[in-house]
Amino acid sequence: MSPVSLARSRPGFGDAVFHRLGPALESLAALALAFLISGVVMLATGHDPVDAYGELVRRTLLRPSGLQEVIVRAIPLLIAGLAVLVAARAGLWNIGIDGQVLVGAMAAAVVGSWLDAGGRPVLWTFAIVAGVLAGAVWIAIPALLRTRWGINEIVTTIMFNYVAFSLTAWLVKGPFRDETLVAPQTPAIPPELRFGTLGDTRVHIGLVLALVLWLAVTVWLQRSVSGFELRAVGESPRAARHAMLPVAAILLTALLASGALAGMAGGNDVLSTKGTFQAEWNPEYGLSAFALVFLARRNVYALVPAALFLGALAYGADVMPRAADLPASFFTLFEGILLMVFAVLHWRPWARLKGERS
């Protein structure tokens, strides 16, 4: 090969910029499209989209208290998003996040309520470990069914969501109920033993927990051999098998880690904002976490800004019904439209030319 053609084959500056910014630009384009479609829905139902979006931005970004609430809501979403991402990198779909969050929260609430004499570090450690273990145990059966017998994890993880909802409802109304209260809930962890706030804000220590987890998952997926193997299995299980990788063990690890993270998201809620497990409580982070991961284009670095955006939507769903007479369900619709746009955007006509998998 002549030096000239070598020089030509080297990607130019424009290519590099496009390669780095391409996904980000696509995400922004998808966001714009989702805002546009939702705006049309608003117009059709007699809302003023400019007013509503303006109010949303004012409430979430332009007020310090709003921004803090956004961060608080982004914390569990970021952890749940990590759970989705870990499984997705291995080519698996953990749609059982909701159930794992519930059992994780239940375990953390129960263990936390036992340890209120031990001080904060003991209580936090054991409650979080309990949440992690519960989440991992909850995904263990679907995970084993997937790796041993090839039973599709999508269906089993969804079924386990319903089982988790009923199981935690039974536990909170039966064995772990605080008998002194009328409404069924577990004995509350005293406020002074919950996650403290950072400085004079409403943001709590869960933010540190979420960021540490994010860093750990980033290092695992991007910088470790085991993370590389995980991605190899996700990209092509057949090639991974030919490379003598222990595919079943890797899939199992990915699913258990995913369940553990989701359990931790539940534990975080109990230790920070909730302090207890209440009957009928179901935050349903699962599908939002999928919207989050696809907004971030499965990129672990983009997960943090994407979590903030979905945190803003979640906070919007709380305040906008009163602020702009826009029902909370509108934000669910918006997330759905966003996911649909991303599903289609997945198709990149130029991907084949670059030898990427579309």
Added chain:
Amino acid sequence: MNVEAVLTALLAAAILSSTALLLAAVGEAISERAGLLNLGIEGVMLISSLAAFWLTLESGSTALGLLGGGAAGLLCGIVFGLLATIGRADQVVLGLGTTLAGGGGSAFLFREIYGSDQPLLAQGQGRPFQGLLDWLPVIGPAVADQRWFIYVAWLLVFGAQFVVARTTFGLRIRAAGESPFGLEAVGGSVIRMRVAAAAIAGTLSGLGGACVSVVELGFFSPGITAGAGFLAIALAMLGRLSPVRILFGTLAFGLLTGLDTGLQIAGVDVRPEFLAMLPYLGIVIALVAFGRGTRLPRALGKPYTGIAGSR
């Protein structure tokens, strides 16, 4: 209350409550046969459920309302099919998005239309075969005394079975999921077959959603299908994508769901939450017992990228 009356009521309730599930599961099965995994059934059911409820309330006709629900489902199905084929969407992501958008959209529209009102439907529904099978204990009245739409649903299921198993059209649908290149080689169009399957699946799930609000309950509320769309996916897989097997699966599921009422009447003291888990655990156990050898269509979930795009 005597035992026979209780058993009859339980079986009748199981048949009624499993009809929506049956329609959606058969729809999902046809979609999967063509290679499209549709995780958006729940959203389609909710949107159609609201559409059918609205139309029934406005027109005063149950039949018109059900047709409207089917039409809404058809529309959703075509959109899903087009995005999944021509749009080359990732089917899982598209499906989850449809579920969110359908759930959120139906709740949003319901509040926009009715505010905090909770209107009820009061239309009577004919029971064409009432009393015909009274000579047969339990099963007779439970089967024959149903509302007319239940029989329409069964006809649709057997019709779907016939079309998928015995017609050229059905063969082509199966080919689109099993061997897309083979279908193209004999001059068929994978995209057209998949969109057609998605349209049929949408219509059936739409009718299922309509059945929940209009036939079964007589009202709409956000999230009224309570996960029936996801159950339908599980039951379709459990029935190995065969409509008749799915019929038995949904009936068994309906009976398990009614078990708590039955045990309460029988005076057995079991926590209701415990019994609420049973149907879902039942599905997982049944999947382990019968689903291990299930062979899904080879091209299921893979976007068709044409001969040139094949790997």
